[in-house]
Amino acid sequence: MKSVIVESGARFLVALLLVFSVYMLLRGHNLPGGGFIGGLVGAMGFVIQTIACGTESARKALRADPSNIAMAGLGIALLAGLFAALFGDALFTGQWLFIGATEESKGLPLSSVLVFDIGVYLVVMGAILTLVFALEEEA
Amino acid sequence: MGSATGEAAAHGAKPANRRGQGLTWVPAALAAAIFAALWPAIPTVAAGEVLRWGVAWVPSLGVNFSVLLDGLSLTFALLISGIGALVMLFAAKYMEGKYHSGRFALYLFLFMLAMLGLVLADNLLTLFVFWELTSITSYLLIGFGHADAKSRRSALQALLVTGMGGLALLAGFILIYTVVGSFDLAVVLASGDVLRDSPLYLPILILVLAGAFTKSAQFPLHFWLPNAMAAPTPVSAYLHSATMVKAGVFLLARLHPALAGTDVWLWSLTLFGGVTAVFASVMALRQTDLKQALAYTTLMALGTLVLFLADGTSAYAITGFMAFLVTHSLYKAALFLVVGTVDHGTGTRDARILGGLARAMPVTAFAAALAGLSMAGLPPFVGFIAKEVLYKGAGELPLGTIVTGFALASNALMFAVAGIVCLRPFWGRPRGETPVPPHEGPWQLLAGPIILSVLGLALGLMPWLKQQALVSPGVDAVLGRGGEARDLKLWAGVNLALVLSLATFALGLMLYAFHVVLRDGLNRLGARLPSLDAGWDRFLDGLKALAAWQTRILQSGRLVNYMAVTFATLLAGLGAALIATAPGPIMLEMPYLLVKEWGIALLVLAGTGVVVSTNSRITALAGLGVVGVGVALIFVTYGAPDVAITQLLVEVLVVVLVALAILKLPSLEPETGRRRWFDAALALGIGGAVTVIMLMVLDVPLDRRLSEYFEVTSWPEAFGRNIVNVILVDFRALDTFGEIAVVAVAGIAAFALLKTKIAPAKEDAR
Numbered sequence A: 001m002k003s004v005i006v007e008s009g010a011r012f013l014v015a016l017l018l019v020f021s022v023y024m025l026l027r028g029h030n031l032p033g034g035g036f037i038g039g040l041v042g043a044m045g046f047v048i049q050t051i052a053c054g055t056e057s058a059r060k061a062l063r064a065d066p067s068n069i070a071m072a073g074l075g076i077a078l079l080a081g082l083f084a085a086l087f088g089d090a091l092f093t094g095q096w097l098f099i100g101a102t103e104e105s106k107g108l109p110l111s112s113v114l115v116f117d118i119g120v121y122l123v124v125m126g127a128i129l130t131l132v133f134a135l136e137e138e139a
Numbered sequence B: 001m002g003s004a005t006g007e008a009a010a011h012g013a014k015p016a017n018r019r020g021q022g023l024t025w026v027p028a029a030l031a032a033a034i035f036a037a038l039w040p041a042i043p044t045v046a047a048g049e050v051l052r053w054g055v056a057w058v059p060s061l062g063v064n065f066s067v068l069l070d071g072l073s074l075t076f077a078l079l080i081s082g083i084g085a086l087v088m089l090f091a092a093k094y095m096e097g098k099y100h101s102g103r104f105a106l107y108l109f110l111f112m113l114a115m116l117g118l119v120l121a122d123n124l125l126t127l128f129v130f131w132e133l134t135s136i137t138s139y140l141l142i143g144f145g146h147a148d149a150k151s152r153r154s155a156l157q158a159l160l161v162t163g164m165g166g167l168a169l170l171a172g173f174i175l176i177y178t179v180v181g182s183f184d185l186a187v188v189l190a191s192g193d194v195l196r197d198s199p200l201y202l203p204i205l206i207l208v209l210a211g212a213f214t215k216s217a218q219f220p221l222h223f224w225l226p227n228a229m230a231a232p233t234p235v236s237a238y239l240h241s242a243t244m245v246k247a248g249v250f251l252l253a254r255l256h257p258a259l260a261g262t263d264v265w266l267w268s269l270t271l272f273g274g275v276t277a278v279f280a281s282v283m284a285l286r287q288t289d290l291k292q293a294l295a296y297t298t299l300m301a302l303g304t305l306v307l308f309l310a311d312g313t314s315a316y317a318i319t320g321f322m323a324f325l326v327t328h329s330l331y332k333a334a335l336f337l338v339v340g341t342v343d344h345g346t347g348t349r350d351a352r353i354l355g356g357l358a359r360a361m362p363v364t365a366f367a368a369a370l371a372g373l374s375m376a377g378l379p380p381f382v383g384f385i386a387k388e389v390l391y392k393g394a395g396e397l398p399l400g401t402i403v404t405g406f407a408l409a410s411n412a413l414m415f416a417v418a419g420i421v422c423l424r425p426f427w428g429r430p431r432g433e434t435p436v437p438p439h440e441g442p443w444q445l446l447a448g449p450i451i452l453s454v455l456g457l458a459l460g461l462m463p464w465l466k467q468q469a470l471v472s473p474g475v476d477a478v479l480g481r482g483g484e485a486r487d488l489k490l491w492a493g494v495n496l497a498l499v500l501s502l503a504t505f506a507l508g509l510m511l512y513a514f515h516v517v518l519r520d521g522l523n524r525l526g527a528r529l530p531s532l533d534a535g536w537d538r539f540l541d542g543l544k545a546l547a548a549w550q551t552r553i554l555q556s557g558r559l560v561n562y563m564a565v566t567f568a569t570l571l572a573g574l575g576a577a578l579i580a581t582a583p584g585p586i587m588l589e590m591p592y593l594l595v596k597e598w599g600i601a602l603l604v605l606a607g608t609g610v611v612v613s614t615n616s617r618i619t620a621l622a623g624l625g626v627v628g629v630g631v632a633l634i635f636v637t638y639g640a641p642d643v644a645i646t647q648l649l650v651e652v653l654v655v656v657l658v659a660l661a662i663l664k665l666p667s668l669e670p671e672t673g674r675r676r677w678f679d680a681a682l683a684l685g686i687g688g689a690v691t692v693i694m695l696m697v698l699d700v701p702l703d704r705r706l707s708e709y710f711e712v713t714s715w716p717e718a719f720g721r722n723i724v725n726v727i728l729v730d731f732r733a734l735d736t737f738g739e740i741a742v743v744a745v746a747g748i749a750a751f752a753l754l755k756t757k758i759a760p761a762k763e764d765a766r
Helices: A004-027 A036-053 A057-063 A067-088 A111-137 B007-012 B025-038 B041-046 B071-094 B101-120 B122-141 B149-180 B185-190 B193-197 B201-215 B226-232 B233-242 B246-254 B263-286 B290-308 B315-346 B364-376 B382-396 B400-423 B443-461 B463-479 B496-513 B516-526 B532-552 B559-581 B595-613 B615-637 B641-662 B671-701 B705-718 B722-730 B733-765
Strands: A096-099 A110-111 B051-058 B061-068
Touching: A004 A036, A004 A111, A036 A057, A036 A111, A036 B641, A036 B722, A057 A111, A057 B041, A057 B101, A067 A111, A096 B496, A110 A111, A111 B463, A111 B641, A111 B722, B025 B041, B025 B071, B025 B101, B041 B051, B041 B071, B041 B463, B061 B071, B061 B101, B071 B101, B071 B233, B071 B246, B071 B315, B071 B443, B071 B463, B101 B122, B101 B233, B101 B246, B101 B290, B101 B400, B122 B149, B122 B185, B122 B201, B122 B226, B122 B246, B149 B185, B149 B193, B149 B226, B149 B532, B185 B193, B193 B201, B201 B246, B201 B263, B226 B233, B226 B290, B226 B400, B233 B290, B246 B290, B246 B315, B246 B671, B263 B290, B263 B400, B290 B400, B315 B364, B315 B382, B315 B400, B315 B443, B315 B463, B364 B382, B364 B400, B364 B443, B382 B400, B382 B463, B382 B496, B382 B641, B382 B722, B400 B496, B400 B516, B496 B516, B559 B671, B595 B615, B615 B641, B641 B722, B705 B722, B722 B733
Parallel strands: none
Antiparallel strands: A096 A110, B051 B061
């Protein structure tokens, strides 16, 4: 089932969805969003790519095998949790660094919590795409 | 019973694996070092001191890795490490060049560590952990010749029987904890009165006895022990005579101050111990394999030990217990090693063939004679003293006549068996051709039997040594109070015990003289009795049949049936809970709904209608998607944007995923009439029950403590304003980590399922 309209429309949609997924991931701590939602949106982008252009092209766009992405995400989340142990805190305690903080503003916050959320993002996206590719390639 | 041909054949079939071969002496040396390290503690403990040492292990559960060194544990620890060193020395030579001898040495050593941990534990849970470790290591040892189906069966049987007992024991320990509030032995042993008065006393006792009786192979769960003789002889000598099977007896002795002193304790120990002792000694007479005969006499000894723990008021009985414990370990380990040496030197253990070995194997014969005389209970050996004290103790017990009867019968039979095992193979004329011309074993094989049997004579001549070092402190520990141990004397004057001893000898001589006739008679009788061993197999078969039956019923392979079973179970649970709480009328005011809320409700209803009425899968899926979107809209209206977004995204993805799968499925087959009614009833039931529960939840005031906590702390402590996300990634990050692990595993599992299904198709294509 090839359709020129879907294919060309998908090109824009996929790009938009991927950017949007990262936006959802990053804003998640203060506004609706987060790693889980971001991962779902990102997966959706590649699902559209799959439907429009087939798994070959989606795999090429993804570069890495989706199950590896899921495993890497799990590893990143675990490391983010273990990171707290370096400072003598309980596992999975958030560690924060505020770059350029002044009296009034907190500057640019960096945290192990964000790293953890990136791990969640990758696991969700990787697991869903593993499933979708397997289903699609079965035909 | 099993053939008595040498084990060498069973193990020699495979090419020898020489890895670790040069290091098999290491375990023996380490065991000897442990023995030497324990030795200096003797005077301290004998002076009445109790040594304790420990570190916290799992402090949140009150589990400490702590060591308790008193008379009882020191006696056991010395026996375990001392006999262990000799057995491992024996094993290093016995297994030399055989299949995986290095691994064998390792298993044996691991077992010794587990056993030491068990007897030295000062905490019930620590004790339990080591208890299980002895079961596991003994499984590995019994099944060591795993190429042989009989070995495998015996190993599994021993593991399952002792494992069941282990579970019961754990339950018993937990009940003890609920009564006294601590797993520490010091507390448990001091709370005897509280335990005995507790309503949980009977369950505790039954569970603990189940553990002890399975481990110490009491009738009717004894059958695993003779089967366990499939193991190489060093294992039989070590695990199944001197150490592991005594773990149950040790447990009873250890908990004696806490649990003994009731009628239930008295009767159950007397009956189980007595029946085991007599039954086992009759069975021992029947055996033609020397090792099997010894196995049954071990059962007899275990029964006797249990029997004499039955009553704590008699200091003589407990003294007899301690004396017999040490004595039995010494001569029984020696005799097993003797049988191993005979097996090694002749290639057989069949009592009907062996005879006149003394000429070819003089040293073995000497050790066998000393150990055998001790086993028969003749003066001046330790066996005699132990037997005298046992008879004295038996007379003091409340069930004295019964116990004396049990003891007399089993001692006489033991006397006869001692003759069969230790006398007949070595003296007289050869009765048949042995597979290998008899020859004496090397020194490593002989060291153990000689040292142990000579020790039996030395301690018999100097009973005060054993008394001061081991028996008196042990008695104090079992009774939980000091200074009551009775004296061990070689000559105690003419008394009832001596008369009983003489009667034992007379009866034993008679049994020995006629044992060949008796054996045939017993075999004829035994063939007619039901076999517990076969009963065990039937029990396992029944268990497997039950598992297969319920799998057939519950795992039909049709998704529709799984769903029906799952939801029916859920409905039953919910319904039972609802009926049990018996909710009163729920008074709720119908809230004022806006048009958009009515609209959402209509949308959901319409979607549901489509799902139940269509025969096309894709239409049903679209209908479900509509329901999902409706739910997401409800979340939006009531201010939960995060949940709504997630719901919407998941809903879309599910539709995509299922649509991909559906393309490969046939269209829905309409269910038959009756099934459709059942499904409808189930669906309405679940919906109704959940609705009632939701209304009940709304009926009680909302507890906002958690929400308020997160609202207040989210920004100052976790620097985030989106509470949902802050909870996910910070407050409850560990939970989230568990969840994403599940997501990843689910993705990979589904992938594997899909791929394995298409694999055969690919092969066909080629």
